[in-house]
Amino acid sequence: MLPESTLFRSSDRLQMTVMIAFAASIVLGIAGAVVGSYFFTRPIRQMVDEIRSKDVNDELKFQSSNAQEIDALENAIVSFYVNVRQNASKESQIIELVNLPLGVVEYQRGTEKVFCTKKVIKMFMMNKKYYSRGYLDRKYFEDYLKEAGLEELLDKSWEKDYQIAHTIQQRWVHLKSLADEDKTLLTVLDITKDIYERQKIEYERDYDILTHLLNRRAFNRRMKQLLQEGSSLTLGAMIMWDLDNLKYVNDTYGHDYGDQYIQRAAVVFGGLARDGGIIGRISGDEFLAFVPDCGSKEWLLEKVEEVKRQLNNTRVVMPDGESIAVRASGGIAWYPHDGRNLDELRKYADFAMYDTKNSYKGVFKQFDRKAYEKDAFLLQGREQLNKLIEDELVNYAFQPIVSTKDGSVAAYEALMRPIMEDLASPADVMRLAISQSRLPDIEKLTFCKAFEEYASQRDAFGDRKLFVNSIPNQILSEELLYSLFERYQIGMDTLFVEMIESEQTDIGIMEDKIQMLKAFHAQLAVDDFGAGYSSESTLLYMQPDYVKLDMSIVRDIHRDKDRQALAVSTLNYTRPRGIKVIAEGVETAEEMETLISLGIDYLQGFYVGRPDTVVKDVDEKIQREIKELNEKAGKRI
Structure with missing residues (x-):
């Protein structure tokens, strides 16, 4: 018999040959795949190296790889890169076109360039040699912020107004940053115009x-x-x-x-x-x-x-x-x-x-x-007087002037009532006005406020007249007086100007004043007749329509024959000349009775009617008393 090894020798040799061929094919396949992949990926590696070597401002362009798919990829990348740059450029151009004083910065950590718009460079007056195509050298940008004390803007979200100190003309900007791990976005708004306008407003205010x-x-x-x-x-x-x-x-x-x-x-x-x-x-x-x-x-x-x-x-x-x-x-x-x-x-x-x-x-x-x-x-009082005049801190009370015939009210006198605690009386006001040379202002204030108060109670006044106190040596302009009649729609014949007792009257001023008032159809009254500067000579050159008998004559006139004689003497002068007499300061029924019996035309005083800011009629009781006194004296009402 043949040995077993001899019997299977051919089979073993064939098996070995097949295994060697299989191993060789695997090795050759791997080697071919490696070599093929090297040559296939070479254009892609070149494309990556090309992209890495390019600056953001450089144009991106690839050589043909003779591979249709790779060339298509390269073209798509170039197109995308161009679109990104164009979009960024459009945003900058839009900001420039709308002419807003606004700049934008994008600080990417780990990059060599910082994106910023042109207006940032202009507002901060940065060196233009570090700026190209929308990008600023990063180190220069960081050094600039550090020198300006603004380095915190890159590390955290922040907002503040900042004055750029190294400019010839002062410039202010409003800075706002939004920071995260990768980047910081910064807006720069020029607020110089707003600051100047605010300073102008504050200057004009102060x-x-x-x-x-x-x-x-x-x-x-x-x-x-x-x-x-x-x-x-x-x-x-x-x-x-x-x-x-x-x-x-x-x-x-x-x-x-x-x-x-x-x-x-x-x-x-x-x-x-x-x-x-x-x-x-x-x-x-x-x-x-x-x-x-x-x-x-x-x-x-x-x-x-x-x-x-x-x-x-x-x-x-x-x-x-x-x-x-x-x-x-x-x-x-x-x-x-x-x-x-x-x-x-x-x-x-x-x-x-x-x-x-x-x-x-x-x-x-x-x-x-x-x-x-x-x-x-x-x-x-000086400061108080200034305040009273400037702020018109006065009210006016109206005291009735009553006819001795029937007790009806013929007119009301406007009486100043200061509404300041430190200037409680008209006498205080007048004293200060004289010492401060403010009488013209008091004269104007009196007429303006009296007309205003009269107009506010026009219905209550009815056809009754208005007595306004006037300072003898002060004269209002015709324009002002006319404007008051026009503004408050008051008939000129309603006004009765009452010349108060004051310093010695300047005859020249007084004549001009009388002439002007008569041109306005206003009537004249002499106040405090029989006291101070008011005397018979006053009646001669003033030729008034009314004379007010001073309360120093009226007080206790029912007990004093001399006072009665003075009153009668005044009546004897005034009656033939058509001048009416008003007795002021009437405080008792006895005084009223005596004055009516003497023939006085009008009464004024607390007894017949107290001053009040609200226009009031005379009490019916007083009217009855006056009528009874007239009947008693045999006068016809």
Whole structure:
């Protein structure tokens, strides 16, 4: 028998050959796959390397791989890249086209470039050599923010206004950032125009347009803030000035030259700002300055003397060639010796200035407490009077003027009632108005408010007349008086102008006033006849329609034959001339009875009717008494 190995030798050889062929085919297949994949992926690797090597600003372009599918992929990537760049460019162009002062920054962490719009470069005045095609060098951008103290914008969401300090013209931007782990988005809005407009509004709110000094409100605010924070303030001075010749300049040359006068003075006063002073124009011709940390009173007084010298050397040339020196009277109050708060300091400086103007104009005085205590009312009332006039803080009460024939109301007298606690009576108002030369303002206020109150109660007045008190030496303009009749639709024959007792009357002014009132068909009445300046000579040149017998004659007339004789004497003069007589201050039935028996035409006083802001008729009881007295005297009603 053949050995087994010999028997299977051919079979084993064939099996080995098959295995070797199978192994060789696997090896060759793997080698072919490796070589094939290398050559197949080579264009893709080249494309990846090309993309990685490109900057965001570079154009992306691939060489043909001669493989249709790969070339299609390359074209799709190039197209997508171009679209992304175009879209980013469009967003920037849109922002530029709408002309908004807005810039945008996208800061990607780990990249060499920072996307930003052109307006960011312009607003921050960055170096343009680091900017190209919408991208800024990252290191330059980071260094810029660090130098500006804005590096926090990249690390967290933040919002703030920022002033760019290294520009010739001041510029403000509003910055807002939104940060996450990968990137930070930043918007930059130019708010320079808004800041300037806000500053302009604040300036116009706080500064006087004519002088460019602080106005009253801003001065008060600065002073209150300074005094509240002034725990270390040891010595300060409040100075008040009042321009002396302004009224003359305005009246003679007009308000344009008056404004020049004010402006020249303001320049001199404003010089105290160099010494830390706060200066303001408080009213038309009044200025206030507070100089803190004076060092010594002597130093401050020398400064005020210097202001005085500068004023004397400052002149305004008028249209007729006259050169008028700027002059002001001033007063000084010391902090903390005279006062510790704004109201006290201003009040005391005002008093010192007022005291100056009443002695020698063009100089200044320090506050004198003894003089203040002597004339405190005039000082305190000065501010109050200004407030009363400016805010029209008066009401008017109407007291009936009653006919002695039948007790009917012929007219009402408008009586001023101040509504200020510190100015309780018309007498206080008049006293202050005289001392402050404000009588023209009181005259105007009286007529305006009396007409206004009359019009508000027109139905209650009916056909009754209106008596309005007038200051003899003051005359309203025809334009104002005519406008009052027009505005309130009041008949001119309704007005009775009652000349109150005042200083000695200026005959020239009085004649002009009478002529004007008669042109308006208004009637005249003389008040307080028989007392003060009201005498027979007054009747001669005024030729009034009514005479009001002073209450000093009416008081207790039923007991005094001399008073009765004075009343009869007045009637003997007035009756032939058609002048009616009104007895004022009637407070008792006995006085009323005597006056009716003497032939007085009208009665006024608490007994027949009290003043009231609401127009009221006479009590029926009084009317009956008057009728009974007439019947008793045998008069026909």
